[in-house]
Amino acid sequence: MLRRWDGERAGAAFFGRLRDGVPEIGVIDLGDGFKAGRFSSGDIGDEAAAEPQDRIDAFRIAAEAARLVGAKYAAEKNAGSARHYEELAKTLELQID
Secondary structure, X not given: XXXXXXXXXXXXEEEXXXXXXXXXXXXXXXXXXXXXXXXXXXXEOOOOOOOHHHHHHHHHHHHHHHHHHHHHHHHOOOHHHHHHHHHHHHHHHHOOO
């Protein structure tokens, strides 16, 4: 997970797979929707031109990433954050259907 910060305000978050610290495939949680797929030139590519399987894979990978973040918070005894990321993982999985 990577989160953008605008000053002291949390911005969009990326859930997915990184390669050498650079996003490869996943989902950006914009707060009011999601952008999913493979990254190209520093952003998720054109969703209209993307392969449907890329979108499915992106949401599956993002759900797993959210679960890993939730597990980290659970290990730290932060039940509220752990629950939040588990719910987000479920929401990401629902986008596949």
